[in-house]
Amino acid sequence: MLLEKAYEPQKFEPHWAQWWIETGLYRPERRPGHAGVFSIVIPPPNVTGSLHIGHMLEHTVMDVAVRWHRMKGETTLWVPGNDHAGIATQMVVERELAAQGLNRRQLGREEFERRVWQWKEEYGGRINNQIRREGASVDWSRERFTMDPGLSRAVREAFVRLWDKGLIYRGEYMVNWCPRCQTAISDVETVHESESGNLWHIRYAVKDSDESLVVATTRPETMLGDTALAVHPEDPRYLHLHGKTAILPLIHREIRIIADVIVDPKFGTGVVKITPAHDPNDFEVGKRHSLPSVKVIDEDARMTAAAGQYQGLDRFEARKRIVAALEASGELVKTEPYTVNLSKCSRCKTIIEPLVSNQWFVRMRGLADAAMDAVRSGRIRFVPDDREVVFFQWMENIRDWCISRQLWWGHRIPAWHCHNCKQTTVAREAPAICPHCQSTELEQDNDVLDTWFSSGLWPFSTLGWPDETEDLKKYYPTSLLITGFDILFFWVSRMMMLGLEMTGDVPFREVHLHGLVRDAEKQKISKTKGNTVDPLLMMDKYGTDACRIGLLISASAGADIALKDDRLEASRAFANKLWNASRLLFLNIERSKLSSWPSGPFPHEHFEDAWIHARLNEATASVNAALRSHRYHEAAQTLWNFVWHEFCDWYLEVKKLRFKEDSGPDAHWTAALTIYEGMLRLLHPFMPFITEELWQRLVHALPSLSKPVESISLAAFPAAIAEKIPATEFPVFQQAVTAARELRADNKLDAKAILPATIHVHGKLFKDEDLAIIKSLTRLEVRQIQGTISERSGLIRSTPDFDLQIQAAAPSTNGTVGAESVARISKEVAALERNIENSKRQLSDETFLSRAPEKVVAGLRTKLVEYEAQLKKNRDLLEGLG
RNA sequence: GGGCGCGUAGCUCAGUUGGUUAGAGCACCUCGUUUACACCGAGGGGGUCCGGGGUUCGAGUCCCUGCGCGCCCACCA
Numbered sequence: 001m002l003l004e005k006a007y008e009p010q011k012f013e014p015h016w017a018q019w020w021i022e023t024g025l026y027r028p029e030r031r032p033g034h035a036g037v038f039s040i041v042i043p044p045p046n047v048t049g050s051l052h053i054g055h056m057l058e059h060t061v062m063d064v065a066v067r068w069h070r071m072k073g074e075t076t077l078w079v080p081g082n083d084h085a086g087i088a089t090q091m092v093v094e095r096e097l098a099a100q101g102l103n104r105r106q107l108g109r110e111e112f113e114r115r116v117w118q119w120k121e122e123y124g125g126r127i128n129n130q131i132r133r134e135g136a137s138v139d140w141s142r143e144r145f146t147m148d149p150g151l152s153r154a155v156r157e158a159f160v161r162l163w164d165k166g167l168i169y170r171g172e173y174m175v176n177w178c179p180r181c182q183t184a185i186s187d188v189e190t191v192h193e194s195e196s197g198n199l200w201h202i203r204y205a206v207k208d209s210d211e212s213l214v215v216a217t218t219r220p221e222t223m224l225g226d227t228a229l230a231v232h233p234e235d236p237r238y239l240h241l242h243g244k245t246a247i248l249p250l251i252h253r254e255i256r257i258i259a260d261v262i263v264d265p266k267f268g269t270g271v272v273k274i275t276p277a278h279d280p281n282d283f284e285v286g287k288r289h290s291l292p293s294v295k296v297i298d299e300d301a302r303m304t305a306a307a308g309q310y311q312g313l314d315r316f317e318a319r320k321r322i323v324a325a326l327e328a329s330g331e332l333v334k335t336e337p338y339t340v341n342l343s344k345c346s347r348c349k350t351i352i353e354p355l356v357s358n359q360w361f362v363r364m365r366g367l368a369d370a371a372m373d374a375v376r377s378g379r380i381r382f383v384p385d386d387r388e389v390v391f392f393q394w395m396e397n398i399r400d401w402c403i404s405r406q407l408w409w410g411h412r413i414p415a416w417h418c419h420n421c422k423q424t425t426v427a428r429e430a431p432a433i434c435p436h437c438q439s440t441e442l443e444q445d446n447d448v449l450d451t452w453f454s455s456g457l458w459p460f461s462t463l464g465w466p467d468e469t470e471d472l473k474k475y476y477p478t479s480l481l482i483t484g485f486d487i488l489f490f491w492v493s494r495m496m497m498l499g500l501e502m503t504g505d506v507p508f509r510e511v512h513l514h515g516l517v518r519d520a521e522k523q524k525i526s527k528t529k530g531n532t533v534d535p536l537l538m539m540d541k542y543g544t545d546a547c548r549i550g551l552l553i554s555a556s557a558g559a560d561i562a563l564k565d566d567r568l569e570a571s572r573a574f575a576n577k578l579w580n581a582s583r584l585l586f587l588n589i590e591r592s593k594l595s596s597w598p599s600g601p602f603p604h605e606h607f608e609d610a611w612i613h614a615r616l617n618e619a620t621a622s623v624n625a626a627l628r629s630h631r632y633h634e635a636a637q638t639l640w641n642f643v644w645h646e647f648c649d650w651y652l653e654v655k656k657l658r659f660k661e662d663s664g665p666d667a668h669w670t671a672a673l674t675i676y677e678g679m680l681r682l683l684h685p686f687m688p689f690i691t692e693e694l695w696q697r698l699v700h701a702l703p704s705l706s707k708p709v710e711s712i713s714l715a716a717f718p719a720a721i722a723e724k725i726p727a728t729e730f731p732v733f734q735q736a737v738t739a740a741r742e743l744r745a746d747n748k749l750d751a752k753a754i755l756p757a758t759i760h761v762h763g764k765l766f767k768d769e770d771l772a773i774i775k776s777l778t779r780l781e782v783r784q785i786q787g788t789i790s791e792r793s794g795l796i797r798s799t800p801d802f803d804l805q806i807q808a809a810a811p812s813t814n815g816t817v818g819a820e821s822v823a824r825i826s827k828e829v830a831a832l833e834r835n836i837e838n839s840k841r842q843l844s845d846e847t848f849l850s851r852a853p854e855k856v857v858a859g860l861r862t863k864l865v866e867y868e869a870q871l872k873k874n875r876d877l878l879e880g881l882g
Numbered sequence: 883g884g885g886c887g888c889g890u891a892g893c894u895c896a897g898u899u900g901g902u903u904a905g906a907g908c909a910c911c912u913c914g915u916u917u918a919c920a921c922c923g924a925g926g927g928g929g930u931c932c933g934g935g936g937u938u939c940g941a942g943u944c945c946c947u948g949c950g951c952g953c954c955c956a957c958c959a
Contacts (some may be wrong), residue, residue: 006921192956199959217959230959264958272959281957329915341956354957390886390954397955520894522952554895555908559887560952566908573921580919587918629898637896637906673887738925744913744922745925751914776916831903835954838902848939856901856940863902 003586003697007579009543013377013689017132025711026137028077028475031070038069039077039475040508041136041459043483043491044146046085047120048092051130053517053525053563054484057555059136060548061514061632062482066137067685068627069479071717077475078137079462081144081645082124086451087181087347090409109408129534135688139711142471144462146454147411154461155454156414156428158502163426167363167501168403170415170424174283175402177355178345179301180753183406184359186450187399188489191346199338200323201269203331204229207245207254213238214333216268218325218340219278221319223248224307225296226255228274230285233259235270242468249331250322251308258289274286280354293356301353315353329433360404360413360447367497368395374496374506381513383630387485389484393429394489403450410448417443422459456494459507466502481508487511512630515560517551522562533563545687546571552686553635574640575690578683581648582694585676588659589669591699597669604657604726606767609671612651616675616682617643621720623682639683647679650734673702678718688713732801733774736766739797739804740778746821747795751779758783758794760803780806795821800866800871826876832871839864 023031040062045055062078070076093116095106104112120469124145131138144151175184205212207544213229229239229246244257255274262285263272276286276293286293286846294494296307303310303318310318326332343352374380375388382388389436397754404413415426420439425431433440457465458483478500483492492511499507518524520532538547551572554561620640626635655672677698684691695712709715736759749755757780759766766774771782789804795806839860842848849857 003918005919007919215959219959257931262958267958276957279957279959281959343957387885393885393955522894557897559895564894564908567894569921570907573919576921577919580922582918584918596883625898631898633896634898641906648918649923653923656916656918741924742926748913751924752916835903842902842939845939851939852901860902878934 002590003579003583005580005583007543007576007690009545009575009689010540012693013133013135013539013544015693016689017135020135020137020711020713021132021140023710024141024658025713026070026076026078026672027139028075031073031075031714035073036075037077037474037479038066038074039079039478040066040480040482041079041462041478042081042136043481043487044081044083044144044455044458045126045127046088047082047127047145048085048089049127051134052126053533053535053538055130056134056538056547057517057551057561058094058482058514059131059134059483059557060551061512062133063136063548063688064552064632064635064685065480065482065627067688067713068717070137070713071681071684071715073716075474077139077142077471079142079144080128080131080136080138080398081456081458081462082146083125083451084120084145084147084410086405086407086410086448087183087185088451089116089120090407091181091347093409104408112408133536133539133544135548137688142462146458146461147452150464151412151454151457151461153428153560154457154465155411155449156500158453158457159414159449159464160426160428161502162362167367168360168426169356169363170360170404172356172358173361174280174354174356174400175359176343176345176352176359177299178350179299179353180348180350181345182299184355184357184402184404185345185347185352186402188453189346190343190352191349193342193344194339197338197340199268199336199440200326201333201336202249202273202326203333204249204271204273205247206241206257207247208429209244211241213241213257213271214245214269215271215273218338219319220322221303221310221315222275222296222632223273223322224251224303225275225277225294226253226273227276227286227291227294228256228258228289229260230260230263230272230274231270232263232265233261235263235265237265237270250325256286256289258291260285260288271861277356278354283356284433297353297355299355350601359402360415362401362403364398364400364497367501368398368493371493371496372498373394374500379506380496380508381510383510387488387511387513391488391493395493403453404445404447404670405450406446407448410451411454413445413447413449415445417445419443420750433609440766452490452494456498459495459499460503463593476503477506478480478508480510480512482512482514484516484518485513510564510630514555518560518562520562524562536543538568542568542572543575543689545690546575548688549574549636549640549686552632553640554632554633556633574644575687577644577648578687578690579694581643581652582676582697582784584652584656585672586697586701589673592669593704594669598673600670602674603671606671607728607730608651608654608658608732610728611673612647612675614725614728615646616678616718617720617725619646620678620682620718624717624720627685636686639686643679643683647675651675654773673698674719681712681715682718684712684715685840686718729766729770732799733766733770735799736802736804737774737777739799740774740780740806742824743795743797743804743806743821746824749795754779755806756781756783757804757806758785760785760788760805761803762788764801773807796877798870798877800869803873822878825878829871829874829878832867832874836867836871838862839867 020026066076068080097103100170159168176190178185197218199216199218201214201216202220202223203212203214215229226248241257242259245254246257248255262281263270274282274285274291276282276291277295278297294306296304297315298304301315303313305311310321321331344350345352369610372392375391414428415424416431417424418434418437418439419441421434421437423434423436430444431442432444459470459478460476463469463476465472481492495507523529523531546568550568552568602613619638622638623635626638680691680695692712699708759782761784766784771784774780774782797804843860845862
């Protein structure tokens with residue numbers, strides 16, 4: 001029954017984590033409430049991954065939301081699961097193969113896929129165990145994986161529907177090619193980085209003329225693929241050259257000189273080399289002018305046969321040699337330093353090679369418009385809403401989405417090419433014969449889909465779509481999405497577009513975007529920097545509950561958080577504080593031989609009871625309001641303050657003394673336990689483990705707790721009550737106690753000596769029993785006198801409600817106010833004078849009186865009266881003391 | 883080149899629609915082991931809310947501007 005002296009989370013957390021799962025507590029069926037439905041899907045972590053600190057923040061915020069809704073009686077579902085993470089996973093397994101001296105081509109596609117699945121089975125569960133430790137109240141019976149049969153069917157269904165509507169097309173276009181990943185990637189999978197490079201100026205001779213044109217380029221190696229030079233149509237310098245022919249240096253190929261508006265006459269020489277095979281702009285220009293395309297760089301970023309003597313060289317080696325050759329031939333006019341903007345693969349940072357290839361694309365314009373409309377009309381709300389600007393900006397400029405990947409791990413594109421008639425058939429299931437020519441010579445497309453295609457279906461594919469399942473009907477659209485801002489374009493917007501297109505409804509009603517967790521120096525956390533924080537070690541060290549509240553309290557809406565150890569240490573102390581407060585209560589339950597839950601209405605006889613009741617009620621209102629508006633840090637802050645500084649520091653301190661003084665301590669239990677139990681429930685979403693442990697102990701100690709439920713997580717979340725709680729003099733009492741402590745500290749009085757004191761009360765009275773408590777808390781033998789202070793001896797502190805006078809026993813200080821007190825009073829006088837002056841000025845200002853709300857004016861008048869009374873008292877004091 | 887955000891105590895940050903003496907945690911100083919807790923308690927010091935201008939009766943909060951940071955987007959070779 002008695003609690004251990006220190007809280008050791010390791011003793012309890014694994015137990016409850018397991019119990020919650022074993023009892024299936026978080027299946028929504030367990031709580032078929034009638035207070036509505038709350039559903040949310042986890043942003044599926046990569047199977048290859050392990051939990052990092054960002055996940056922990058994300059899951060904690062989600063869990064707070066989920067537990068709150070569940071306790072409010074809503075039918076609550078949190079769907080867990082993982083993403084197959086195409087490129088990432090394939091790379092991990094390939095690395096492993098490489099260590100064994102193997103590569104995927106040696107194994108063949110089928111065997112390779114088998115190996116990845118094997119790997120997934122082996123390591124994929126790791127992250128789930130980590131999520132369990134976080135206390136995330138997900139429904140494990142509904143766990144999904146993006147490559148599950150059901151979800152794969154959803155992928156094919158979505159693909160076919162988009163194809164049938166003409167929203168998917170296939171063709172030869174320029175894409176971002178990563179030579180290292182050996183696949184095309186989408187625009188959002190590239191990052192732009194500036195690097196210092198050069199702008200090489202190269203001279204191209206004009207055929208049958210003495211003239212030549214100088215062209216500036218950052219990529220001289222591509223000149224071998226040049227098929228034209230371009231100038232602006234109206235550039236007067238080059239009007240006479242339109243339609244003429246230029247000679248490509250080094251290899252002396254003849255190329256056209258064309259006019260196109262893409263050229264900026266003001267940049268460089270106003271002449272641009274056109275390489276349709278290796279530059280997105282040039283590709284467009286090439287199409288407009290029907291230019292030939294010469295591919296000089298291949299998929300491995302090496303020069304092709306078309307590059308002649310440079311064949312086989314890496315693109316950067318070729319660059320060096322070509323520059324050298326141009327220099328030697330005198331065709332290099334100059335080299336000027338230049339900051340180049342490079343497109344890199346976001347995954348491996350390899351410089352992208354723009355290449356033309358046959359890929360599958362999704363037409364985005366219409367889908368994006370629908371998604372924007374959903375936000376504009378308020379059907380989807382962003383929290384914080386300033387992120388909407390970025391969302392709109394991106395959606396307005398969206399380009400078609402390249403969804404094919406030249407990988408083996410992923411959803412294979414449901415398209416079959418006929419060797420006989422060369423037609424392509426898109427279908428949900430593999431056709432036996434070609435519907436065009438009845439040939440059986442069919443082969444499925446080799447490419448797989450971008451991972452984000454399947455995760456874009458996640459909110460409904462996990463619920464059984466395309467079937468009209470009960471889950472889909474009940475839980476879709478989901479209520480809320482909580483995720484990082486960094487995947488707004490990758491994931492959030494795709495879910496919105498695909499969700500609207502596939503289901504006709506939004507995938508979620510609200511999107512809460514949290515910030516990044518950074519290290520103590522505000523650095524981004526990354527493996528390469530070596531500043532990663534392992535949440536498992538963190539949970540071992542501080543306890544999961546402490547980590548949760550520590551993260552939450554530092555995480556304000558959308559802002560990044562700097563994770564510092566001292567915050568976690570303080571959080572651990574907070575858990576320990578709660579534990580010890582409980583220890584005190586349990587100790588006294590035992591002492592008073594209480595064996596059942598106290599009954600009867602909440603007793604307000606003692607001023608601390610009415611006070612704490614009102615404070616808890618305010619905290620309850622504030623926490624509920626904060627959670628409603630996704631201000632999780634505010635809710636956590638409110639609770640922290642209530643539990644530690646109100647419940648522990650004031651309420652329990654007073655109650656301890658009551659227990660001691662009173663002959664029948666039972667009288668106090670109804671109040672203390674009622675508040676405590678409510679506080680545990682209020683705290684539960686934030687610190688589920690310790691509150692479950694304490695609540696279970698409480699329920700077992702006092703079994704008749706009304707309507708028993710098996711877990712605090714299924715108990716009702718407190719709601720603020722509307723009825724008036726009697727006002728009390730407790731705040732005045734607090735002031736009296738504080739004033740006494742200040743006087744003692746200021747004047748360096750003997751901390752232990754009990755000193756005589758007088759409280760001159762202005763109209764408000766403390767009961768004798770309250771005076772006894774003041775005595776215990778301040779070591780003052782307090783006498784209470786109605787009226788104002790008459791003789792000035794002793795140490796005095798004044799408030800609007802009372803004057804406190806201490807007759808110091810020590811000869812050195814007897815009868816005088818110490819220097820510290822004089823300083824303090826002088827400071828107060830100055831502040832009061834300032835306030836009074838300001839208040840008076842405002843109150844005599846006609847405009848203020850006529851324009852400020854009455855509440856503000858009245859408030860200021862009251863304040864002024866108080867200031868003046870206090871100022872007078874303080875002045876009298878100072879005067880009297882010389 | 884566009885866009886977004888930030889600058890508040892020594893450090894990390896709160897501060898809902900403008901409302902009168904700007905808060906927290908940590909750190910710091912002083913005191914205190916009264917049987918829940920030293921992972922504790924009490925008290926204290928510390929801020930021209932980045933600079934400048936404006937709107938307003940009133941600005942940390944709204945507008946403009948300067949400075950300093952951070953991030954995102956972008957096909958000027």
